[in-house]
Amino acid sequence: MEKTTCIVVGAGPAGSACALSLSRKGIDTILLERGRTPGEKNVSSFVLFMTELKRLIPEWEEDLPVERNVVRTDQAIFTGNDIKMITSYNYDKIDDPITFTAFRRRFDAWFAKKAKDAGAELITGMTVTDLIKDKGRVIGVRVGDEELYADVVVGADGYYSSVGEKAGLITEWDPARCTLGVKEVLDLPPEVINERFQVSDGLGCEMGLWHYNYGKLSFGGTTLYTNTDSVSLGIFARVGELKEKNVKLHDELDKLKQHPFIHNFIEGSTLREYQAHIISHGGRIKPENLYGDGVLLCGEAGGLMDTASGMGVPTCMTSGLMAAETIDLAVKKNDFSAGTLKNYLKFLDTTSMLDMVHESKRYSDSLVGNNAGRANYMADIADSYNNYWNADYMSKDYHPLFLNLYLKAGKFFVPSLIRWIVTPIVKGFSLYKKTVEKIKRKIRSRFYEWKKQYDS
Amino acid sequence: MSGKNSMTVDEKMSTVKIKIDKEAHITVNKELCKNCTDRPCLIICAAENYKWDEKSDDLVFNYEGCLECGACRLICPLNAISWSYPKHGCGVKFRFG
The missing domain is CATH 3.50.50.60 (FAD/NAD(P)-binding domain)
Known part of the structure; x- marks a missing residue:
C-alpha cells in the first residue's frame, strides 16, 4: 500500500x-x-x-x-441603451506590473x-x-x-x-448562487488591438460591463480583455435566472457582438475558440x-x-x-x-479570506431571488443621464439635468446617511455593553481572588 | 438576434478541441424527460448538446460535444441527468481559456 x-x-x-x-x-x-x-x-x-x-x-x-500587462481597466454599468464607465489607467503599473492577461x-x-x-x-x-x-x-x-x-x-x-x-x-449546488459564463477568443492583429483599446505594445486593457436590468436579466456581465493577438469576449449570468426567464446565454453573446459599443472593438475578428464555464457567486460554503x-x-x-x-x-x-x-x-x-x-x-x-466570503455572500444575497433591489438601483444610476439625452425645455415636465442628478444623489445619500448615523450608535452601544461586561468580570475575578486569599 | 456574420453553435464548436471518451460522462434518463414541462437543458447548454426531436417526441443528447460547464446538472428539475467529469484525461481541452 x-x-x-x-x-x-x-x-x-x-x-x-x-x-x-x-x-x-x-x-x-x-x-x-x-x-x-x-x-x-x-x-x-x-x-x-x-x-x-x-x-x-x-x-x-x-x-x-x-x-499582456494590463494597465487600463474600464468598469461600467451597462443597461443596453446606456453605458456609464469609469476608466482607470495606472501608469505605475507599466514598470511594476501586477495584472496580466x-x-x-x-x-x-x-x-x-x-x-x-x-x-x-x-x-x-x-x-x-x-x-x-x-x-x-x-x-x-x-x-x-x-x-x-x-x-x-x-x-x-x-x-x-x-x-x-x-x-x-x-451537499448542494444552488443554481441561484452560481454564474454561467460563455466566452469567445477572437483573433485580431496586435496593432489593431493597440489602436482600438488605446494601449501600446505589450500593454493591455480589460473591460467589465456589469449588466443591470439588461434585456430580460436583472444581473449579469460582459468581459472584454486583450491578449497579445486576440481579444476575449465573454458574457455571464446567473444560472437560476437564465432558467427562470428562459434565456439562452450564447444567443445573448451573439446579440452583444452586434451592440455598437462591443462591435467597434471586435469588428473583423475571427473566432479562435469557444468556451463555457461555471463559477459560484459568493457565500457558497x-x-x-x-x-x-x-x-x-x-x-x-x-x-x-x-x-x-x-x-x-x-x-x-x-x-x-x-x-x-x-x-x-x-x-x-x-x-x-x-x-x-x-x-x-x-x-x-x-x-482577508473569511471577510471576503462574508462580504461576497452579502453581495450575492442582494441579487438572489426577488431581491432585485440592487439591480434596480444600479439601473437607476445608469438612467440618471436620461434628462441630459432628452433635454426638452419646451415641455413643462422637463427637469433640468442638475436637479435630476441631485434627486438621484439624494436617493443614494439619504439611506446611507441614516446608516452612517445608526451604525455608530448601535456599535457604540454594543461596545459600551461589552466594556461594562469586561469591567464587571474583572471586578468579580478580583473579588474571588481576594476572597481566596482571605479564606486561606 | 442573428446578424449576417454570426456563426451557428455547431460552427463555433468546431473551434473546440475535445478528446472523446468511449465512456459517457453524462447519462440522461430520457424516460423522465417526456414528462418534463420546462426542459431548461435545451436552453442552458452553450454547446446545444440537448435537443428535442419533435418527430419521435424524444430527447436527443450528445455527451461528446460537452464543454464541461455542468450547468445542465444544476438545473435539471427531475434530476434525470447523472453527471461526472470525464476520466483518463479525456474531454474538453481549452487552449486559450
Missing part, C-alpha cells in the same frame, strides 16, 4: 500553490490533475492578479507565460511545474472518482481502479468538487464545512473565491497557501483529525 502525506486534488491556482508551499516545507505531496495538462479545463473571465504569486515565486519574471492552459501548467520543481509529484489525466474512508475519516482517493493513500486530502477541484461532495462537506477528518477544501471547491470582484486566482492561491500552513501544523502534531485541521480557519482569518 503506497502512502504519502498529502494528496492535493486539482492543479489549478489553489492546488498548485498548496502543493508548492507543502513541498518547500519538505512534506511529501502528490498533485493530481484531471486534465492532460493543468489549466486545459479552466476558463478565466478577467485579468490575473499576481501579488500573491510574486511573493511566492520572486523569479516569476523570467518565464511567466503572460499575454494569460491563457490558463499555459499559466496553470507553468505554476504546476513550479510545484513539481519544488518536489511535488504531479500526475495528470487523473480524475478522482471517490474518497477512501476509514470510520468516517478520509484516508485516500480512488482514481478508477487505483487507490492512493494519504494522511490528508486537499480538495482544490473547483466548483463541482468531488472531494467536497464525497467527504460530505458540500459555510466556514465550518471547509475542513473534516483528513480533508480540507480550498479555492473554488471551498467557495473561497472572490467572484463578486472578478478575482479568482489570487484568492484561490491565498486559500491554498493557508491550507498548506494548516497541514504543516498537522504534520508537526502528527494529528490529521478535524480538531487540528480546524486551525485552517485561524490561518484563513490571518488573511
Whole structure:
C-alpha cells in the first residue's frame, strides 16, 4: 500500500500553490490533475492578479507565460441603451506590473511545474472518482481502479468538487448562487488591438460591463480583455435566472457582438475558440464545512473565491497557501483529525479570506431571488443621464439635468446617511455593553481572588 | 438576434478541441424527460448538446460535444441527468481559456 502525506486534488491556482508551499516545507505531496495538462479545463473571465504569486515565486519574471500587462481597466454599468464607465489607467503599473492577461492552459501548467520543481509529484489525466474512508475519516482517493493513500486530502477541484461532495462537506449546488459564463477568443492583429483599446505594445486593457436590468436579466456581465493577438469576449449570468426567464446565454453573446459599443472593438475578428464555464457567486460554503477528518477544501471547491470582484486566482492561491500552513501544523502534531485541521480557519482569518466570503455572500444575497433591489438601483444610476439625452425645455415636465442628478444623489445619500448615523450608535452601544461586561468580570475575578486569599 | 456574420453553435464548436471518451460522462434518463414541462437543458447548454426531436417526441443528447460547464446538472428539475467529469484525461481541452 503506497502512502504519502498529502494528496492535493486539482492543479489549478489553489492546488498548485498548496502543493508548492507543502513541498518547500519538505512534506511529501502528490498533485493530481484531471486534465492532460493543468489549466486545459479552466476558463478565466478577467485579468490575473499576481501579488500573491510574486511573493511566492520572486523569479516569476523570467518565464511567466503572460499575454499582456494590463494597465487600463474600464468598469461600467451597462443597461443596453446606456453605458456609464469609469476608466482607470495606472501608469505605475507599466514598470511594476501586477495584472496580466494569460491563457490558463499555459499559466496553470507553468505554476504546476513550479510545484513539481519544488518536489511535488504531479500526475495528470487523473480524475478522482471517490474518497477512501476509514470510520468516517478520509484516508485516500480512488482514481478508477487505483487507490492512493494519504494522511490528508486537499480538495482544490473547483466548483463541482468531488472531494467536497464525497467527504460530505458540500451537499448542494444552488443554481441561484452560481454564474454561467460563455466566452469567445477572437483573433485580431496586435496593432489593431493597440489602436482600438488605446494601449501600446505589450500593454493591455480589460473591460467589465456589469449588466443591470439588461434585456430580460436583472444581473449579469460582459468581459472584454486583450491578449497579445486576440481579444476575449465573454458574457455571464446567473444560472437560476437564465432558467427562470428562459434565456439562452450564447444567443445573448451573439446579440452583444452586434451592440455598437462591443462591435467597434471586435469588428473583423475571427473566432479562435469557444468556451463555457461555471463559477459560484459568493457565500457558497459555510466556514465550518471547509475542513473534516483528513480533508480540507480550498479555492473554488471551498467557495473561497472572490467572484463578486472578478478575482479568482489570487484568492484561490491565498486559500491554498493557508491550507498548506494548516497541514504543516498537522504534520508537526502528527494529528490529521478535524480538531487540528480546524486551525485552517485561524490561518484563513490571518488573511482577508473569511471577510471576503462574508462580504461576497452579502453581495450575492442582494441579487438572489426577488431581491432585485440592487439591480434596480444600479439601473437607476445608469438612467440618471436620461434628462441630459432628452433635454426638452419646451415641455413643462422637463427637469433640468442638475436637479435630476441631485434627486438621484439624494436617493443614494439619504439611506446611507441614516446608516452612517445608526451604525455608530448601535456599535457604540454594543461596545459600551461589552466594556461594562469586561469591567464587571474583572471586578468579580478580583473579588474571588481576594476572597481566596482571605479564606486561606 | 442573428446578424449576417454570426456563426451557428455547431460552427463555433468546431473551434473546440475535445478528446472523446468511449465512456459517457453524462447519462440522461430520457424516460423522465417526456414528462418534463420546462426542459431548461435545451436552453442552458452553450454547446446545444440537448435537443428535442419533435418527430419521435424524444430527447436527443450528445455527451461528446460537452464543454464541461455542468450547468445542465444544476438545473435539471427531475434530476434525470447523472453527471461526472470525464476520466483518463479525456474531454474538453481549452487552449486559450
